[in-house]
Amino acid sequence: MKAKKFFNRIGCFICTKEIFQDRQLSMSMYKYFLIGILIRMLFIPFFFQRDIMSTYQRAAETVFAGNIGADFQQLLTHLIHSGYLFLIKPFLPAVSQLSSILLNQDTWTSWIDFNSMDYVYRVLTMFKLPYLLLDIASMFLLIRLLYDGEPLKKLKVFKYWVFNPLVIFVLYVFARHDIMGIFVTLIALLLAKNNKKYWAIIIMSFGIALRFFPVMILPFLIFYLAKKKKDYAILFSIGIAGLIAVEAFSYLYFGRSVIFSLLNTQHFDYILSAKIDLIIHDRIYLFVVAYFLLFFAWLHTKQKSFMLFLNYCGMVYLLYVSISYFHPQYLLWAVPFMVFLFVRKDSLYYYHWAQMAFLMVILVYWGDLVTKFLIAPIDIRTALYGTGLIPLIGRFYEPAKFVNIFRSVFTAISIWMIYLIYRDNRAISLPENKAEK
């Protein structure tokens, strides 16, 4: 009896009480979960993009060469990867060969050597394992964020995340570590939902220090959480505390500023990439304009419900990929917010699939590294000497034009999705306003 109670508690803890107590729903959830894991397993050992290797190369510099500041721009992410690499070191096959490959400064040779390794599948699986665990944790965090008392909708949210093509592609084919930041952000959102405003903002602050993307939704979160005037100052101070802590550590330990270093990287220029030149030095950055328009819209929303807040977060990330230069993994930041919308609006889900399809074409932008080189672990020679997509397109049409046509449609889809979400906002707000009157 005690054992049954214990397992019931675990079940409720994992998949919420509402779903766990409904046998049909819990079985469906279990089925989706298993199929999701099976799909992920198909990709885990066999595909990767150069970035995950670079991440672990920097971690190897810390673990094998003792250089703690191998990646001072993403210090927390780097330390987590270093810690993990240190932990799995005893279980890694051919560790001396692997360490020499990872420590090789010649990026091209190290990439070829890594792909030619006999144990590349095992190593890739071990490298991606933390992402899988955080992905699973995110699945179960998401169902707690919205639709309380509506287990069927919760299950749909779960399904939309588990089978999301972008999640699978970015985490297991592209092998990017964005899920770490997303997981921390989801915890912060859950705390925000439960009115634990200081904890929410502290965790969010940690998320910002981990990966800078959550900073985009920080002002929205502050205005959602703040109840009194002094809250704005306190929450804002805590919100940027993580970034300041990293900056202070970087300044003291490495003698250089991480914030200014980041501001001067090309990644920050991505945000400013869409612009209108007026005259002489006068210029308008489109993302900044649109972002603040969204922010003002949020500011003037009377009933700032949690659902509405999530909608605005989704709109912010969609806006970013709509009008700024972006890397494929940046779109992943919109997904945790969109899965809730898919439940309410089928059309958004279909547009998301269209986004994914167009993204696959936009990938051509980044050349072999993110297209044919993804299959390098399967057969390095095919990856190296097979015909690339750019020459193939270039044979018939100018590749840049070709891709940019798809890019433009992608932008149109994303902006249309923002509009659909905006309409959803109004639909959510109207009954609330009526109830208030």
Place this chain on the structure above:
Amino acid sequence: MINKINRINKIINRDKKAAGKKITRAAAVFFAVAIIAVLLFCLVSCSGVAFVPGASFGYFIWEDKDSNIHIAWSVDRKDTNFEGRITTDGAIGAYELVGFEDSDKFEISQAKDSMGFDANLSEDDFSDELIFKAEGYSYIEFELKINDAYDLSRTNLGAFLNSPDQGVFRIDKGYFDKISDMPIYTKHPLSGFLYKLAKDIRFTVFYLFVFGAIAIEIIRITALRKNKKYNWYLFLCYGVLILLIFIVYILLKRIT
């Protein structure tokens, strides 16, 4: 009456939705099957060397069903020089030059046992090809250069990435038949994939077991759950999985 009509309309709408879903699923399955079929067809059917002139880069050599030997070279629209010499202990019969420009050079010896070419490709010149028939020979010797250097990995002999070991290489009579008879798993990219699976066999077995166990769990909670012979079928599933893993293990060991 109105209620009845409404109810009928609801049923019709529900049926329409269900039919719509079925059609969507059927379309998705159809597209998935079509894509897999096309991929398999491309992998299995390439008895010659498939390449896209102006996109693929390198030499592509194959024999057609009339025993004509084709040497084609292509580059991804960059200025590139292709230079080569072909020698045989037999005789070179009929030959044909495809895509050669005035500036491209070709010569054949008086004894008709050797020929050479020196051709340039550019942004607008995608590919050239030399087709010839060799008669009464036991070998054909090739020396093929790209930009005055050997690039062996870009020389595809009868199959994609079936490359020679050295700059000057020979092929025997019947070489192309041997290549086309080679099983698919010995050709790229499958060969590279299977080699690594075989080399880390412990991981492969573990991976297959976990993958299979998850698949069986899905079968268990969907198809087997209410079956009367639940335990028996479950036992059977795991038996099949272990047998499959054993077969894969033996095959991988034999391949390598």
